[in-house]
Amino acid sequence: MPVNPYKSPITPTWCPGCGDFVILRSLQTALADSGFEPAQTAICYGIGCSGNMADFNVSYGFHGLHGRSLANAIGVKLANHHLHVVAVVGDGDGYGEGLNHLIALSRGNHDVTVIVHNNSRYSLTTGQSSPTTTKGIRTKSTPQGVVEQAFNPMASFLAAEATFVARAYTGQPAQLTQMIQAGFRHKGFALIDVIQLCPTFNEQQNHAWFAERIYDLAESGHDASDKLAAMQLAQDKEQVPLGIFYQDSSSRPYHDQLPQLEKKTLIGQRSNLIDLSPALSEFD
């Protein structure tokens, strides 16, 4: 079996049993199986256990700031839309600190595949509650129990006009890889919420807990082109449906709607000789 070209020489630093190992392997498999050259791939990483994946992939990487790597991804794609642009973030990154940027990606339908490592905890900072922590759960930052309702990414991004909304689970690695690949194939913004285990700081939501709640959307007969049905599924807080909630097959990405990017990428039009005449006419 050939070595995956995305594999870096650095050994991951995550806790044993962390779902991040699964996401890393699925992402590397999805990238290689999609035929993406590492040199043509740009991955923007946020800050957290998820973002630490930056060191474990070989490609072009941009390890930015907490929440802000999502905004970096927009700029990377607009500057060179031939690149495959991926954003790897956590639930704190994407649904907390960087939520406005994630909504901007969604509303703009920027052609970026966003993988959200969702373990319902801020684990790198030792386990505080995150936007997706269930109401009432006690953590170090919420010793009296979380007062807020958990953020609902599926419903929120359907409302934010996302053209691809999917959920995967680190307990189902084959489907996770499939979802990432489907996200790559999708022309436009693809949100993949990955439910992951955190054996260190979220012992309650373990494999057994999820095994009772997960089911496969495709098997259940869900029509992924039906946005209202997807919205209804997203309201179900008892079960954890996996797969594609919604995909708009006629989606047109942001860069494809800019006339100046019609023929070439922005960087492909770089010229070291500039004629200011059209800009100067109004100042005479």
Place this chain on the structure above:
Amino acid sequence: MINSKLQNFNWKIAGKAGEGVMVVAKLMAKISKRHGMNVFNYLEYPSLIKGGHQTGQVYASFETARCQKRQLDLLVTLGKAGFAEHSSELTADSLIIYNQDAGLLDSITKAKLKSQIIELPFISLAKQATGSIQSANMGVLGVSAYFLGLDPKIAQQVIKDEFKGKAETVIADNLKTFEAAFSAGQKLGQPIRQTEKKPDDQILLTGNEAIGLGALAAGVQFYSAYPMTPATALLHFLAAMQKHYPLVVKHAEDEIGAINHALGASFAGVRAMTGTSGGGFALMVESLALASSAEIPLVILEAQRKGPATGLPTWTEQADLSFVLTAGHGDTHQVVLTPGTVEEHFELTKVAFYLAEKYLLPVIILSDKSILESHQTMKKIEAMHKYQSQSLAQTLPADNSYRRYKITKDGISPRSLPGQPHGFQLTNSYEHDEFGFATETADQTQAQVEKRARKLEALVHEMPQPYLLGPKKAKITLVGWGSTINILTQLIEDQGATKSSAVNAICLPAVWPFPEKVFSRLASFAGKLVMVEGNQSGQAEKLIRQETGLVMADHIRRYDGRPFYAEDLHQWLKEKSK
């Protein structure tokens, strides 16, 4: 009544927002420029859409016109508010033109005025000439052109140029109202000037527009911003340029998004810029540290307005200097340029892109409302511009041994761009090793910190240098930076080479890294050093003391939202010499 010896005039229009004040002021400035004059057009307006009191004022001269002047030759006021607001700017020689449609003037108001007053109903005039009141503001232009002895043909051409692309009837109506008002003027009195015509070899533009042109000339391909006065006009200008250039302008979700879109684009290899005012810049600061640490080229316009917090959104100040110099947590490195004239805004924006790309760091252009939103004339800009891409990795070994953060003597580590085979790299906000992988080792951390610091030492020789205005030796040496350079220029030029030329000035078009050598040399010839700056706490004064040990003998500061006036500095100097 015509004073043909006078080679300048100071004109002002006052009215409500929505009455077309700013358009008229810009056209007045343009008409003056086309007579071959130097021009400065200064706008004051409150932060609202309709109503309020706003003004445009054009100082035009065949000599120097670098800033607004206070004493008016001609005031056109569209409402009664203009009398009280501007009485201190009027003299017995001033002429006031009042819009009669704003209500009859009572005898008491009239009696109080020292100046001659002429009344003209601008709205009725437009209605009579065109059947509509839409072009009423062109009447202001017509009567002003008459009383200032401006060539109506030049004015008509300026109107045609301004409304080019609009419906024929719009252009025709604007011209009709202009002509009707010009003729009305002839029946009301004698002109107060007979303005000459000389060859016009200049352009007229704002600081924002000069930055926009400089950015285009430097090959900018990506601009992202969130609207904020007084940087918004740059967003508008560049957005309109997308149809002519390979340029993407992104109205971002917020300022943090704006800077991070630009950083993403820059990482991908295009020349990128963002712009905002102090409040928006405050939001960008964490990402500024990212640009510095991850070594990503970026140009940022920090367009100062009166702070703190929301402050006076449409007024001016120079009080973000200390903040900008030290913005960014940790040992961050940025370059701070402080252009004064519009020409410097154009030239230094090109320099900003060059420095940012060569030294792989953020470069801040620190300017303020008083020049960014004012029109000033400058010599024509040539059409063709060339630039060289900087600090790109020339070879990428096939064994993938390329190092994005290679330790080098001058600190510059040439970069690869996404898409290039064998250029794999991790642009990293974490402290990193030479490849870009995160590291926490003491020796690699220290090596990278020192490498980044060396870049600032290496670029000092490429910084725009301080320069002297006026005689080499003087009793008093004024020191200024940014927009204040315009005021100092006006003061020194107005003073001329007379025997009383006891003043000269040192101008700082860049402040960080501080150009210590040249400044200290200029200061060694100086008289009593007097710092002139638009803030309360003496921010540049402290900086100069910190970097050179030089202590100012005195200072002139302004922090009421208004710009300096050369007349005020002159008055200050007069009192000091008593």
